[in-house]
Amino acid sequence: MDKVLRRSILVTGANKGIGYGIVEKLLSGVTPYDIILTSRDVTRGEKAVSTLQSKYPKSPSSLVYYQLEVNDEKSIDTLAAWVQRTFGKLDILVNNAGIAASDSTDESARLVIKTNFSSVAKITEKFLPILSDDGKILQISSQMGALSAQGPTLRKILERNDLTQEGLKKIADNFVELIKIDSSFTSYCGSKALLNKYVRSILSKELKPTQQCYSIHPGWVRTDMGGSGGQYSIDEGADTPVYLINLPFEKNDELNGKFIFKRKVVQW
Ligand code: NAP
Numbered sequence: 035m036d037k038v039l040r041r042s043i044l045v046t047g048a049n050k051g052i053g054y055g056i057v058e059k060l061l062s063g064v065t066p067y068d069i070i071l072t073s074r075d076v077t078r079g080e081k082a083v084s085t086l087q088s089k090y091p092k093s094p095s096s097l098v099y100y101q102l103e104v105n106d107e108k109s110i111d112t113l114a115a116w117v118q119r120t121f122g123k124l125d126i127l128v129n130n131a132g133i134a135a136s137d138s139t140d141e142s143a144r145l146v147i148k149t150n151f152s153s154v155a156k157i158t159e160k161f162l163p164i165l166s167d168d169g170k171i172l173q174i175s176s177q178m179g180a181l182s183a184q185g186p187t188l189r190k191i192l193e194r195n196d197l198t199q200e201g202l203k204k205i206a207d208n209f210v211e212l213i214k215i216d217s218s219f220t221s222y223c224g225s226k227a228l229l230n231k232y233v234r235s236i237l238s239k240e241l242k243p244t245q246q247c248y249s250i251h252p253g254w255v256r257t258d259m260g261g262s263g264g265q266y267s268i269d270e271g272a273d274t275p276v277y278l279i280n281l282p283f284e285k286n287d288e289l290n291g292k293f294i295f296k297r298k299v300v301q302w
Contacts, residue, residue, distance in 0.1 A: 042067070043125065046157065058090075061086055061089075068096050070099075127171045128279075143210050150229060152203070155203075171245075171247040178223045179227040180227075191205060205228065233249040249292070252272070273297070274296060
């Protein structure tokens with residue numbers, strides 16, 4: 035009998051919120067995966083894993099834990115090396131970890147840009163060499179990253195067709211100065227706008243012809259970040275990411291390289 039091909043999936047920032055919801059939905063589903071739940075805090079991450087393992091003892095999927103602080107390059111390298119040793123390759127990378135600004139200081143804005151954009155791009159680049167030939171990359175973005183949610187200065191920059199990865203990095207590095215020129219957007223909106231531009235203009239072109247990437251708006255979800263007034267449950271917020279994960283591993287030109295909400299392509 036043929037060995038069943040189990041796809042490996044890594045989710046960042048999955049000890050709570052939407053990341054946890056994605057792992058839970060996968061575990062409760064019928065498709066067998068090897069799932070790697072990561073978190074920056076080991077205690078919180080291991081607790082999430084043991085809670086999920088007790089809740090789904092009969093899941094066809096396996097669940098393991100590994101620590102990842104997304105803003106620490108050494109932590110990313112250690113995890114990528116472990117994934118390669120353990121699974122040989124990675125089939126699906128879900129960059130979910132993210133933060134909102136804690137206050138209006140420059141320091142807070144820099145951390146938002148780093149966590150939500152620069153580190154996501156870094157993790158993506160570090161995993162590309164071990165992404166399987168038909169692998170998928172899911173970037174959890176936000177509607178707040180849509181071009182229409184940005185101020186005129188950033189929108190004009192992001193509408194340029196000649197922006198390179200180096201150019202995007204420079205914008206991220208100088209983001210705090212940009213907000214001072216045009217205060218009509220925030221570090222959170224800007225971080226997700228940079229992420230969208232990265233998916234649309236750089237990553238989607240850099241991937242092998244059979245690999246795919248997506249930017250996803252999960253909706254306004256009731257999590258610690260979204261607050262209790264959010265429109266959607268965590269399970270609903272996890273729906274589109276899990277839908278994209280479960281789609282056949284064949285090139286889907288309608289969705290590849292696009293901005294997706296409620297399983298449908300939306301305007302960047
Ligand atoms: P959440 O409940 O606050 O969870 C965020 C997760 O990211 C937590 O596990 C957190 O870990 C982790 N994280 C933050 N900084 C990290 C770092 N430096 N290294 C590793 N992990 C880190 O937020 P959420 O609502 O689930 O958000 C998940 C994603 O959805 C984010 O990218 C967010 O921008 C996006 N999103 C959310 C909404 C919404 O309405 N909730 C809407 C649009 C987009 P700790 O527990 O250790 O802090």
